[in-house]
Amino acid sequence: MLCQQCKQRDATIHMTQVVNHVKEEYHLCRACASALQGGEMGSKSPWGDLFEPVLPGPSLFGYPLSRPDRRAAPKRVVCPQCGESERELRDTGLLGCSQCYETFFDLLIPVFRRAQGHTQHIQVPDDSAPWIAITESASKEEENEPTSKIEQLRSELRTAVEREDYREAARLRDAIHELEKETST
Amino acid sequence: MTWYLKEGPESDVVISSRVRLARNLNDVSFPWRLSPVELENVRDRVTNAFRDVVCNAGSERPVVVELDTLGEIESCALAEKRIISRAMLKDTRGKSLLLYPGESDGILVNEEDHLRLYSVGAGLCLFKTAGCVIKCAADMEKRLSFAKSDRLGYLTACPTNTGTGMRASAMLHVPGLIRAGVIKRLAERLTKAGYALRGAEGEGSEAYGDMIQLSNQVTLGVSEEQILTDLDRLVRDVAEEERKARRALYENDPPALEDEIGRAKGKLLFSRLMTTEEAMRLLSLVRLGRELELPEMPSFSTLQELFIGIGEGVLQQAAGKPLDPRSRDEERARRIREALRPST
Numbered sequence: 001m002l003c004q005q006c007k008q009r010d011a012t013i014h015m016t017q018v019v020n021h022v023k024e025e026y027h028l029c030r031a032c033a034s035a036l037q038g039g040e041m042g043s044k045s046p047w048g049d050l051f052e053p054v055l056p057g058p059s060l061f062g063y064p065l066s067r068p069d070r071r072a073a074p075k076r077v078v079c080p081q082c083g084e085s086e087r088e089l090r091d092t093g094l095l096g097c098s099q100c101y102e103t104f105f106d107l108l109i110p111v112f113r114r115a116q117g118h119t120q121h122i123q124v125p126d127d128s129a130p131w132i133a134i135t136e137s138a139s140k141e142e143e144n145e146p147t148s149k150i151e152q153l154r155s156e157l158r159t160a161v162e163r164e165d166y167r168e169a170a171r172l173r174d175a176i177h178e179l180e181k182e183t184s185t
Numbered sequence: 186m187t188w189y190l191k192e193g194p195e196s197d198v199v200i201s202s203r204v205r206l207a208r209n210l211n212d213v214s215f216p217w218r219l220s221p222v223e224l225e226n227v228r229d230r231v232t233n234a235f236r237d238v239v240c241n242a243g244s245e246r247p248v249v250v251e252l253d254t255l256g257e258i259e260s261c262a263l264a265e266k267r268i269i270s271r272a273m274l275k276d277t278r279g280k281s282l283l284l285y286p287g288e289s290d291g292i293l294v295n296e297e298d299h300l301r302l303y304s305v306g307a308g309l310c311l312f313k314t315a316g317c318v319i320k321c322a323a324d325m326e327k328r329l330s331f332a333k334s335d336r337l338g339y340l341t342a343c344p345t346n347t348g349t350g351m352r353a354s355a356m357l358h359v360p361g362l363i364r365a366g367v368i369k370r371l372a373e374r375l376t377k378a379g380y381a382l383r384g385a386e387g388e389g390s391e392a393y394g395d396m397i398q399l400s401n402q403v404t405l406g407v408s409e410e411q412i413l414t415d416l417d418r419l420v421r422d423v424a425e426e427e428r429k430a431r432r433a434l435y436e437n438d439p440p441a442l443e444d445e446i447g448r449a450k451g452k453l454l455f456s457r458l459m460t461t462e463e464a465m466r467l468l469s470l471v472r473l474g475r476e477l478e479l480p481e482m483p484s485f486s487t488l489q490e491l492f493i494g495i496g497e498g499v500l501q502q503a504a505g506k507p508l509d510p511r512s513r514d515e516e517r518a519r520r521i522r523e524a525l526r527p528s529t
Contacts, residue, residue, distance in 0.1 A: 060344065060345070082218050084218065093343060094215065094297070095340075095341075095342055096214050096217075097213070097214040097218065098332035101334065101337060101340055101347075108344060111344050112347070115344065115345055115402075116345070116347075116348070116402075116403050116405040116406060117403060118403070118405045119405070119406070120336055120406055121334075121336060121338030121347075121405055121406065122338075122348075122406060123335070
């Protein structure tokens with residue numbers, strides 16, 4: 001079988017793609033397949049998967065390869081809410097509105113697979129994100145800069161002296177000295 | 186003190202951390218499909234919600250900057266401070282910047298998405314900045330209904346942001362890795378692993394001043410916590426590699442590197458005309474001198490002040506008038522001399 005693109009070399013790469021329930025088959029030689037993939041033959045990069053038969057287009061969505069049979073072309077899809085067409089999506093790489101996610105769902109899934117490596121969001125309940133609580137206490141700690149800690153210890157020292165608790169006062173005095181040494185270095 | 190003048194964790198390599206969340210209103214098309222009137226409408230709704238949040242917190246008055254009313258110099262200065270992207274300046278219709286008191290948190294309205302909430306912090310502090318921005322987003326979500334689905338999470342204009350809408354990044358000073366010639370290889374490896382390595386001003390920018398940005402690319406199918414944990418570990422690894430590269434660079438020929446750094450400081454101290462490009466190159470060397478703990482190097486905050494303060498926008502803003510390129514070079518050299526002059 002000859003390569004459908006250059007019609008010169010033997011087709012050694014055969015691909016099948018299903019878009020909007022329409023099955024399409026491509027038969028290409030290695031050189032044409034490589035050129036169509038932007039030279040990314042056999043690359044493991046999520047951005048240039050060999051078996052994602054898209055032309056390098058201006059967006060992640062690219063363009064489908066020229067169809068062997070024009071009658072098999074799928075009908076034009078347009079978002080009922082914002083009016084974005086499949087063509088606009090391929091040109092801009094941008095969805096028009098939240099409804100577009102449902103309108104172009106079939107087109108999006110391979111893009112997610114390629115660009116994100118996943119096709120489903122992980123929902124984490126708000127109250128099960130312990131690191132947010134951690135960061136809150138961490139930031140509070142940070143606000144307690146050494147100078148303000150020294151201030152706090154000094155006031156504790158004053159009250160300790162006032163109530164004649166000299167053991168506690170000595171401990172506080174040493175702690176203040178330690179902190180002062182730390183901040184001066 | 187402004188956040189970028191502070192020294193944060195790992196600040197010998199990691200200059201700053203930034204986390205942004207993309208969110209959209211659920212009943213309006215994404216910004217690129219809206220008419221000017223519709224963009225205004227979105228802007229008003231988001232701004233009102235924002236005012237409500239800030240007033241409720243009982244803090245100072247919020248700052249609302251309508252980008253389409255800003256002059257060229259002011260917009261340029263915002264880009265140099267990395268508050269907005271240069272791409273955002275190409276078309277400013279209906280775009281706004283909402284700043285929380287303290288300037289480290291804000292919301293960009295009507296960029297690619299209706300809301301881009303961000304938070305920045307000094308050094309490596311991804312979890313702390315993420316905590317701030319997630320709280321801001323939660324406050325806004327109590328007042329606005331965001332576009333999201335059970336299967337795909339938050340819905341965004343570009344499918345590269347769908348899911349968490351979270352892009353976390355860290356800015357790193359990597360003169361060692363750049364001189365070792367490994368950046369390109371590192372960038373390729375990171376791309377394959379789902380991360381991006383970019384220049385200091387984001388997408389498409391050069392790594393000037395030997396600064397690079399590392400960020401996550403995957404936003405779908407991973408939790409916010411996982412994104413931050415993975416990036417944090419990656420940044421620590423790259424920072425460690427950078428430290429090794431610096432040590433190797435120094436130990437290879439200490440007088441040669443000390444000479445180069447010393448000459449850079451000399452030029453900065455005595456020049457009368459200085460382009461941004463030259464200043465960034467020399468400041469990076471002096472920063473390296475400080476990071477290698479060489480004597481008589483400027484403080485971290487002085488270096489940061491100059492790194493942010495010598496771009497053409499900030500420079501002209503400080504001068505209070507437009508300056509032609511030559512006058513800018515003169516003014517830049519003057520500011521650098523003054524900042525670095527030993528305080529006697």
